[in-house]
Amino acid sequence: xxxxxxxxxxxxxxxxxxxxxxxxxxxxxxxxxxxxxxxxxxxxxxxxxxxxxxxxxxxxxxxxxxxxxxxxxxxxxxxxxxxxxxxxxxxxxxxxxxxxxxxxxxxxxxxxxxxxxxxxxxxxxxxxxxxxxxxxxxxxxxxxxxxxxxxxxxxxxxxxxxxxxxxxxxxxxxxxxxxxxxxxxxxxxxxxxxxxxxxxxxxxxxxxxxxxxxxxxxxxxxxxxxx
Amino acid sequence: xxxxxxxxxxxxxxxxxxxxxxxxxxxxxxxxxxxxxxxxxxxxxxxxxxxxxxxxxxxxxxxxxxxxxxxxxxxxxxxxxxxxxxxxxxxxxxxxxxxxxxxxxxxxxxxxxxxxxxxxxxxxxxxxxxxxxxxxxxxxxxxxxxxxxxxxxxxxxxxxxxxxxxxxxxxxxxxxxxxxxxxxxxxxxxxxxxxxxxxxxxxxxxxxxxxxxxxxxxxxxxxxxxx
Numbered sequence: 001x002x003x004x005x006x007x008x009x010x011x012x013x014x015x016x017x018x019x020x021x022x023x024x025x026x027x028x029x030x031x032x033x034x035x036x037x038x039x040x041x042x043x044x045x046x047x048x049x050x051x052x053x054x055x056x057x058x059x060x061x062x063x064x065x066x067x068x069x070x071x072x073x074x075x076x077x078x079x080x081x082x083x084x085x086x087x088x089x090x091x092x093x094x095x096x097x098x099x100x101x102x103x104x105x106x107x108x109x110x111x112x113x114x115x116x117x118x119x120x121x122x123x124x125x126x127x128x129x130x131x132x133x134x135x136x137x138x139x140x141x142x143x144x145x146x147x148x149x150x151x152x153x154x155x156x157x158x159x160x161x162x163x164x165x166x167x168x169x170x171x172x173x174x175x176x177x178x179x180x181x182x183x184x185x186x187x188x189x190x191x192x193x194x195x196x197x198x199x200x201x202x203x204x205x206x207x208x209x210x211x212x213x214x215x216x217x218x219x220x221x222x223x224x225x226x227x
Numbered sequence: 228x229x230x231x232x233x234x235x236x237x238x239x240x241x242x243x244x245x246x247x248x249x250x251x252x253x254x255x256x257x258x259x260x261x262x263x264x265x266x267x268x269x270x271x272x273x274x275x276x277x278x279x280x281x282x283x284x285x286x287x288x289x290x291x292x293x294x295x296x297x298x299x300x301x302x303x304x305x306x307x308x309x310x311x312x313x314x315x316x317x318x319x320x321x322x323x324x325x326x327x328x329x330x331x332x333x334x335x336x337x338x339x340x341x342x343x344x345x346x347x348x349x350x351x352x353x354x355x356x357x358x359x360x361x362x363x364x365x366x367x368x369x370x371x372x373x374x375x376x377x378x379x380x381x382x383x384x385x386x387x388x389x390x391x392x393x394x395x396x397x398x399x400x401x402x403x404x405x406x407x408x409x410x411x412x413x414x415x416x417x418x419x420x421x422x423x424x425x426x427x428x429x430x431x432x433x434x435x436x437x438x439x440x441x442x443x444x445x446x447x448x449x450x451x452x453x454x
Contacts, residue, residue, distance in 0.1 A: 014404065017244035017274065021377070024272035031273065040267075040277055045251035046258065047244065050267055050275040099405075120405060137409050149405025150248070154378065159411045171414050171424045172431070177241065178326075178347060178376025180415030181408035182364050184386045187398050188407030197398045204399070 001026070001164065004061040004088060006081075006101075007033040007051050008071040013043035014150050015067030015098045022157035023063070025173045026165050034058045036080070044069050055084045063160065064092035067153070068099025068119060073212050076107045076219040086110065096160055097146040098153035100212075105144070106131050107219040109226070114141040119149035120190050121205055122212060128220040137189075148189075154179070228253070228391065231288040231315060233308075233328075234260040234278050235298040240270035241377050242294030242325045249384035250290070252400045253392050261285045263307070271296050282311045290387065291319040294380070295326025295346060300439050303334045303446040313337065323387055324373040325380035327439075332371070333358050334446040336453070341368040346376035347417050348432055349439060355447040364416075375416075381406070 003023050005016055016033070024031045035041055035051035042048045053059070066072070066085065075081040085108045089095045097105045102118045105111050106129035117123055117134040126133050137148045138156045147156035158179075162170035174180075187193035193201075202209075230250050232243055243260070251258045262268055262278030269275045280286070293299070293312065302308040312335045316322045324332045329345045332338050333356035344350055344361040353360050364375045365383050374383035385406075389397035401407075414420035420428075429436075 012248075013244055014248035017240055017248075020274055021239075021241035021244075021272065024274075033274075045248070046279070047247055047251075047260070048277040050277070052273070137405075137407070138411075149403070151381065151404050151406040151408060155409050155411060162411060167412065168424070168427075171412050171420060172428050174410060174412060174415045175417070175420040175424055175428050176376070176432075177378050178364075178415055179378040179410055180364070180419050181378060181410065182382050183401060183406055183408065184365075184382060184389060185394070185398050185401060188401050188405055190402070192407050193398060193402040197395070197402055200395075201399050201402050205403075 001029045001062040002059045003029055003031040003063040003065060004034045004058050005031065005065040006067065006085070007035040007041045007049065008075055009042050010044045010069060010071030010074065011067050012069035012099060012150055013045065013047045015069060015101065015153055018151060018154040019065060019096070019098060019157035021177060022154060022161060022173055025176065026161050026169055032058060044071065055080070061088040061092040063094045063096060063164065064088040065096045066098065066101035066104050068101040068103070070208065072100055072104050073215050076104060076215050077222065082108045093143060094160055094164060095144050096156065097144070098156065099147070099149050102126060102146040103216060107223060109223050111144065114144055115139055116141060116144060116146040117148055118146065121202070121209065125212060125216045128216050129223060228256045228289040229286045230256055230258040230290040230292060231261045231285055232258065232292040233294065233312070234262040234268045234276065235302055236269050237271045237296060237298030237301065238294050239296035239326060239377055240272065240274045240276070242296060242328065242380055245378060245381040246292060246323070246325060246384035248404060249381060249388060249400055252403065253388050253396055259285060271298065282307070288315040288319040290321045290323060290391065291315040292323045293325065293328035293331050295328040297435065299327055299331050300442050303331060303442050304449065309335045320370060321387055321391060322371050323383065324371070325383065326374070326376050329353060329373040330443060334450060336450050338371060341371055342366055343368060343371060343373040344375055345373065348429070348436065352439060352443045355443050356450060
């Protein structure tokens with residue numbers, strides 16, 4: 001199985017590295033980070049990774065993965081990426097959108113009429129693209145696997161491995177990475193975190209939210225004109 | 228606060244990238260990956276990252292972080308790394324060992340008489356260095372924070388942030404990365420995974436275990452001679 005993960009600057013690194021750890025441990029699977037060029041890719045908090053392929057050199061995807069973050073917003077109107085996402089999603093057996101990665105899948109017209117989720121601060125924006133918005137941590141609709149924010153990509157990667165390679169493989173990986181999580185605090189969703197924490201995170205994210213609203217509106221208009 | 232993370236080839240990438248995501252989101256904290264040289268570092272499953280500092284150029288650590296994996300085993304007898312680990316652990320306010328990273332802290336003589344944990348497949352080896360072995364996912368003894376395997380570094384990083392920057396900051400990060408985990412299966416520890424899964428993972432890890440036993444014995448002998 002060939003797994004291709006979209007790699008763009010300013011993406012959230014754990015969106016990629018969490019699922020990468022799970023997917024790359026699956027026997028017989030090859031995981032490549034696919035970027036615009038072979039230049040190092042700086043993620044949003046400074047960690048810099050090397051791509052393995054460009055869009056031109058990458059092998060056809062069996063599993064196609066789109067992470068999220070500001071870097072994904074920045075390519076919502078980029079035809080080269082939208083064409084690549086459309087082509088690879090069509091040929092892949094599984095398409096996996098993490099965090100706000102589903103916005104790019106939606107902007108490519110792939111989620112119209114489907115159920116999908118995203119990071120809790122952005123998932124409502126999926127509706128602009130004709131998506132039935134899910135509040136769940138993991139949402140599966142046909143071959144489209146979409147997860148909530150950042151860390152939910154780890155849970156969903158185990159789901160993808162279970163569905164594509166069997167539950168035994170997924171459970172072995174879960175044990176090898178000692179994944180029996182125990183966050184020190186209750187929280188982690190707008191429904192489980194204290195209200196003042198939710199308010200503070202929304203406040204911190206106001207500017208990004210405004211930019212994302214504008215970009216998704218433009219992307220939705222462009223998609224509308226194409227149909 | 229200056230956070231320095233040891234970066235060596237063949238380390239487990241999620242050992243670094245999980246805690247990195249949490250630590251780097253803490254306001255005012257700078258996170259650097261510190262390597263032997265500025266050459267790209269290939270982690271055990273192929274993901275390649277760029278170091279930010281060498282041991283010589285790195286700033287003094289306020290928080291010092293050691294990830295795990297085969298690459299850490301490989302430096303258990305490396306004096307340049309052992310000296311660096313000893314110096315930075317002494318000056319740091321918090322020392323954080325993830326997965327088998329605590330083996331390197333132990334080999335540097337830092338955990339003698341202390342309670343510490345590690346990946347479930349390796350934690351018993353800490354006893355060779357005079358460590359009181361913990362089976363817990365998170366173990367705190369003074370300034371030494373040691374976690375179990377791979378993903379437990381995310382839980383422990385939130386603990387470190389809470390202790391060093393306050394619970395409000397940690398809870399905001401938990402919500403921003405939507406960390407209300409929901410693994411698709413029960414498991415993830417030798418106590419919670421099905422026995423046949425535990426057996427299979429132990430079987431797969433036999434060769435690595437043998438190598439690790441040999442290296443830790445040599446490192447323990449060398450430490451003994453130094454004292």
